Amino acid sequence: MGEEASTVYHLFDWITVGSLNLGFSFLVDPLSALMLLIITGIGFLIHLYSCGYMASDESFGRFFSYLNLFIFFMLLLVMGSNYLIMFIGWEGVGLCSYLLIGFWYKNTSYANAAKKAFVMNRIGDLGFLIAMFVLIAVFGTLEYKEVFAKASQFPMGDATLLLITLLLFVAATGKSAQIPLFTWLPDAMAGPTPVSALIHAATMVTAGIYMIIRSNILFTLSPLTLQIIAAIGVATALIAAFIAMTQNDIKKVLAYSTVSQLGYMFLGLGVGAFTAAFFHVLTHAFFKALLFLGAGSVIHAMHHEQDMRKMGGLKKYLPITFMTMLIGTVAIAGIPPLSGFFSKDEILAFAFAQSPLFWGLGFVGALFTAFYMFRMLYITFYGDFRGTTEQEQHLHESPMVMTLPLIVLAVLSLIGGIINLPSVLGGGQWLANFLSPIYEYSVSRASEVHLEHSTEYILMAASAIAAIIMAILAYQKYVKKQDLPQEDGAQQGSLHKLSYHKLYIDEIYDALVVKPLNGLSKVLYKAIDKGLIDAIVNGVGDIIHASGRGIRQLQSGYVGFYIIMMVLGVAAIVLYGILNM
Known part of the structure; x- marks a missing residue:
């Protein structure tokens, strides 16, 4: 990282053992600066929203103490100048995740969900711990600058770097919910909805992606690891999207959607599109936080009812929530000109350049995404109200303290794509240029797609048209035909049953x-x-x-x-x- 683009703030010498000297210091560079903006920006909006959502909770103070502790550890994770500081933040957000998922700990199932998240994250964290020991043994330090400078001298495909990157990827699969350690994230919906928006959409689950982008030189020199990351990413994106197709809990749909979108980010990392993956982290933070907070607004109006089969017709009662969630849905579905279209399309373009198979699988996942997201929107907001008479009498729009963050996030979801508008559409790829200093040691900066403009146009058009078609098909099924999910959860066919029961992965x-x-x-x-x-x-x-x-x-x-x-x-x-x- 060039001196003009990054600054290290050394606070004090922390650990000195033999030749190992680790300082407690912070690194501020383009990557950490953007992460700071995401964490504090989205964090502020969610804090504001929580003032209304948690107002009647008897543990209001405890909730905010956990939330602020989480922000502290997340900032520590992204600001550390070495892997040890990152690991402290890494473990800290895991602890806060446990506290917040199990916030209503008197409910046994919620407490079990918190334990499940904690244990599954510990499995991944062991990979991080071993990776640090190997880094010390090989490089004699954990400081990013020293590690990356020395690593750049290693040959492509070096076995030591392969071991380190595989261990770091194991850590990322736990924190960022990839196969096989993804089942904790849907269960994490047991926590209050603002927790789902902050931790399980915008910040904590992207820690694995941040760590891989930060270590880009190590992964660039380990092509086998990148291929594994791409394969795991696209498989996660497909499986999670398939499961989301039939879920009836509004937060569970969004949870599997998060797992699927994280899969897309890992696909981007695996094909060397580090900037494109981070672009999707950025846009995903906007529209997924918006969707979770919108779902929270619906749950708030429905007196903590989360089953979409008991909703319907909420469009007229919750107009602001509906409009903002519509924007979020269009964005995540990848329909232009909203932000999700540009970030997802850039990842798919890189995938196509490396392997048409990856592009094809990613494209199918995008079709699923558009269908299940519009399914959620239509079942919740269209048709007749299917809840109780008492619920209908108390339906009302959320207070301003809750709707204002929705509006801000909706605006960001609308215009967020301009941050890295591709050159094929006349953009200057601002994000790619801004992040270029962090790829100083990388063999390939991976900031541009080497495709013909005509090919890019065809890929964009195919993606956008397919998403619109899936939205229309969902409208025909759930609004026109009123073919709603059965109240008793009755299944129709083996594929439907597999999806509804989440592929029986938890049972396995x-x-x-x-x-x-x-x-x-x-x-x-x-x-x-x-x-x-x-x-x-x-x-x-x-x-x-x-x-x-x-x-x-x-x-x-x-x-x-x-x-x-x-x-x-x-x-x-x-x-x-x-x-x-």
């Missing part, structure tokens, strides 16, 4: 991992803990107790007994003296 994990571990724990508890350790501890106690019970007889309190013992003692002393004369 339960059978292959959870139950065997529980069984092993019970065996170890009975054989080792109770049979061996407890037996030794209790045996020692029993021996001491039995000996104490015998010796206790010597302290009987009878004077005659003491006189006899005294006489016997004197006799023993005299006898000892005679024998030794």
Whole structure:
């Protein structure tokens, strides 16, 4: 990173062991500056929204203390000048995620969801920890500048860099919810809706993408890792989108949508489009935070009802929420000229340049996205109201403190695409130029797509037209034909059943991992803990107790007994003296 583009603020020397010297210092450069704007900007809007959403909650103060602690750790994560500071923030946001998901801990299922998120993140974090040990062993430091400068001297495909990048990617799969560690994020919807918007849409789940972009030179020199990232990313995008097609909980739809969009970001990283992936991080922060807060506004109006089958016709009761969510839906569906179109299309263009197969799979995922998002919009806001009479009487638009953040995010979702408008559309690719200093050591800066303009136009048109067609198909099915999901969750066909039951992935994990571990724990508890350790501890106690019970007889309190013992003692002393004369 050039001196003119980055500044390191050294606070103090922290760890000095042998030749290893780690300082507590912050790095401010184009990448961290943009992340700071996202975290504090979106964070401010969500804080403002939370003032209205959480106003009646008895733990209002506790909620905001957790929320601000999260912001602190997230800022630490992106501002650190070395991997250790990043890791502190990394673990800190994991802790805050646990506290916020399980905020209403008296509900057992919510507490279990928090534990699930915490444990699955720890699996990924182990990869980060081992990666740091390897970095110290190989480079003798964890400072970004020193690591990247030394790494740039390594040959392409070096085995050591392959190991480091694979370990870092394992960490990213946990935090950024990729296969196989993605099942915690849909369950994380147990937390209050502002938590879902902040942590599980705009900031924490993008930490893995940030870490890979920050370490771009390591990954650029490990093409095999990039291929794995692309494959995992596109698979996650497809699977999550497929599951979202039939979900009836409004927040679950958005949760699987988040997993799917994160998959697109990883696809971008895997094909070397680091800037395009970050562009999608940026636009996704706008429209996904908007969609989650809009869903929160609906839930607030429906008195905490999240089942879309019990909604309908809310357009006339919640006009601001409807208009803003419509903008968010159009943006995430990739319909021009909203922000999501430009960022998603740039990733797909890079994918096409590297592998038409990746483009094809990403394109199918985009079709799914457009369909399930408009499905959610139509079921919630169109048709007749399907809730109770009491709910209908209390339907009302959210207060200004909640709708103002929606309006601001809607505007950002509308115009956010201009940040990195492609040259084929007359744009100057401002974001790519702004971020170029962070690719100083990279073999390829990956800021431009090397495709013919005619090819780019065809790809853009295909993506946009397909998204519009899917929106029309969803309208025909859910508005015109009123073909709504069944109240009892009845399924229609094996594919529908697979999607509705989330591909039975949780059940598979339960059978292959959870139950065997529980069984092993019970065996170890009975054989080792109770049979061996407890037996030794209790045996020692029993021996001491039995000996104490015998010796206790010597302290009987009878004077005659003491006189006899005294006489016997004197006799023993005299006898000892005679024998030794």
